[in-house]
Amino acid sequence: MESPSRYMYVLCMAVALICFPTTVVVSQDFKDFNVLFIAVDDLNDWVGYLGGHPQGYTPNIDTLAKEGVAFTHAYCPAPVCGPSRTALMYGIFPHRSGSYGHDEIYNARKIIGDAQLPLNLVFQNSGYYTAGCGKIFHYPEKRGWDEYRRQIGGVAAKTKNNLGKGIQLGFGVLDTDNDSDTGDGRLADWAIEQLQRRHEKPFFIAIGLHKPHLPWDAPKKYFDRLDLKTIQLPEVPEDDLEDLPEAGKLFARAKVGFSRVDDHQAIAEVDGAWEKLVRAYLATSTFADANVGRVLDALKASDYSANTIVVLWGDHGWHLGEKQHWRKMSLWERGTRTPFIIKAPGAMANGKRINVPVSLQDIYPTLVNLCELEVEQKLDGNSLVPLLMNPESDWDKPVVISHGPGNFAVRKGSWRLIHYADGSEELYNVETDPGEFSNLANHPDFQSTRTELQEHLPRNWRYIMGKRFKNFENAFAKPQQ
Numbered sequence: 390m391e392s393p394s395r396y397m398y399v400l401c402m403a404v405a406l407i408c409f410p411t412t413v414v415v416s417q418d419f420k421d422f423n424v425l426f427i428a429v430d431d432l433n434d435w436v437g438y439l440g441g442h443p444q445g446y447t448p449n450i451d452t453l454a455k456e457g458v459a460f461t462h463a464y465c466p467a468p469v470c471g472p473s474r475t476a477l478m479y480g481i482f483p484h485r486s487g488s489y490g491h492d493e494i495y496n497a498r499k500i501i502g503d504a505q506l507p508l509n510l511v512f513q514n515s516g517y518y519t520a521g522c523g524k525i526f527h528y529p530e531k532r533g534w535d536e537y538r539r540q541i542g543g544v545a546a547k548t549k550n551n552l553g554k555g556i557q558l559g560f561g562v563l564d565t566d567n568d569s570d571t572g573d574g575r576l577a578d579w580a581i582e583q584l585q586r587r588h589e590k591p592f593f594i595a596i597g598l599h600k601p602h603l604p605w606d607a608p609k610k611y612f613d614r615l616d617l618k619t620i621q622l623p624e625v626p627e628d629d630l631e632d633l634p635e636a637g638k639l640f641a642r643a644k645v646g647f648s649r650v651d652d653h654q655a656i657a658e659v660d661g662a663w664e665k666l667v668r669a670y671l672a673t674s675t676f677a678d679a680n681v682g683r684v685l686d687a688l689k690a691s692d693y694s695a696n697t698i699v700v701l702w703g704d705h706g707w708h709l710g711e712k713q714h715w716r717k718m719s720l721w722e723r724g725t726r727t728p729f730i731i732k733a734p735g736a737m738a739n740g741k742r743i744n745v746p747v748s749l750q751d752i753y754p755t756l757v758n759l760c761e762l763e764v765e766q767k768l769d770g771n772s773l774v775p776l777l778m779n780p781e782s783d784w785d786k787p788v789v790i791s792h793g794p795g796n797f798a799v800r801k802g803s804w805r806l807i808h809y810a811d812g813s814e815e816l817y818n819v820e821t822d823p824g825e826f827s828n829l830a831n832h833p834d835f836q837s838t839r840t841e842l843q844e845h846l847p848r849n850w851r852y853i854m855g856k857r858f859k860n861f862e863n864a865f866a867k868p869q870q
């Protein structure tokens with residue numbers, strides 16, 4: 390496959406080599422890029438470069454964002470680990486695969502045909518050495534790895550906090566100050582060892598950090614950075630849910646299989662609980678960032694720094710009270726926006742921020758495009774190579790996010806349309822109203838915007854209902870055949 394965008398990329402690289410021979414060092418053929426693929430579980434936009442929280446502290450991710458192409462409005466295909474990763478790694482939208490959640494019924498290996506190859510297998514089939522550790526897939530995928538370690542045990546938490554009131558949001562201090570004693574730290578060390586090897590073939594090395602997924606356990610130094618008294622809580626207007634349709638209210642406050650209580654109500658009833666949770670999430674995110682930093686430092690110190698593409702992504706967002714919602718599983722900005730950075734050698738947009746909405750669904754086609762891999766299957770999403778070449782490119786593609794059968798969000802330009810399976814909707818201007826406080830779906834001035842966004846809603850989707858969604862069953866709809 391020789392796509393025009395790939396051709397343009399090579400052309401730009403060639404121009405860069407002629408014009409700036411000292412700034413671009415490419416020792417191999419363009420198709421021999423290595424890939425360092427970094428996934429961070431449950432990392433929302435509370436990272437420095439995205440500014441989702443003023444106390445977000447992620448210096449290593451921010452450095453990568455400055456060196457590479459920093460996507461500021463990147464969204465998950467679905468707001469929960471399993472379907473987001475399935476979509477990303479197999480190149481198929483959740484509404485086409487039917488992988489919406491975490492029940493066994495959504496197991497990717499069961500509902501996606503063998504002909505839809507995972508990304509790492511395509512690299513392996515293309516002559517790459519493939520090594521992975523940690524959480525890349527949600528449902529284990531044995532195909533396509535030369536080496537793989539899912540987990541490497543680390544020290545346990547020496548203190549665990551119980552907030553009471555049935556709140557099941559655990560956090561604690563790990564019994565070490567050395568990151569390399571922790572589970573994620575050991576995964577980072579495993580990836581570092583891979584980068585220090587002498588590789589005969591181009592490589593695809595993947596690391597999936599488990600934090601900041603719950604429980605929010607991290608070494609003490611990360612908690613100590615933040616005084617509880619200074620913690621800033623997200624802005625949550627008391628009447629925020631009043632302009633939501635019933636389906637929106639249900640998704641905001643329902644007990645969704647991960648919790649047996651109304652999280653927001655329980656947290657409000659325990660003095661200081663909200664601050665402790667915000668601090669624990671921020672601390673664990675900084676801990677994750679430190680592990681990212683060690684891997685990136687190892688790449689810089691290796692022989693592969695100049696010809697390795699680095700991709701970093703979080704698998705979905707996370708609410709800490711916004712919309713009176715906790716955890717993932719929402720179609721709002723905080724539940725769906727993630728960090729996403731691509732640093733490709735010689736890419737003209739390196740060092741730039743790209744503000745148009747893009748999807749993690751775009752990662753697979755982008756890497757296939759950059760590395761010139763042969764792929765027979767249909768790939769959902771778009772290659773972002775035109776944006777990597779020219780950050781000013783016209784790019785007005787809608788991003789579609791699924792949450793169970795028939796519930797979608799569309800992000801396009803500065804707008805978000807949420808369409809629930811019962812037909813009710815929310816509409817927000819994310820630029821002027823980043824907290825999405827004002828639902829404009831019924832505002833007379835914005836009906837043409839609403840209609841335009843509706844055109845991007847999938848007309849058909851696979852209907853598969855998992856157990857965890859049972860209390861939402863009436864909120865889901867079968868496709869109109």
Ligand SMILES: [Ca+2]
Pocket residue numbers: 430431469470602704705
């Ligand atoms: Ca996740």
Ligand SMILES: [Ca+2]
Pocket residue numbers: 628629630631632633825826827828
């Ligand atoms: Ca509102």
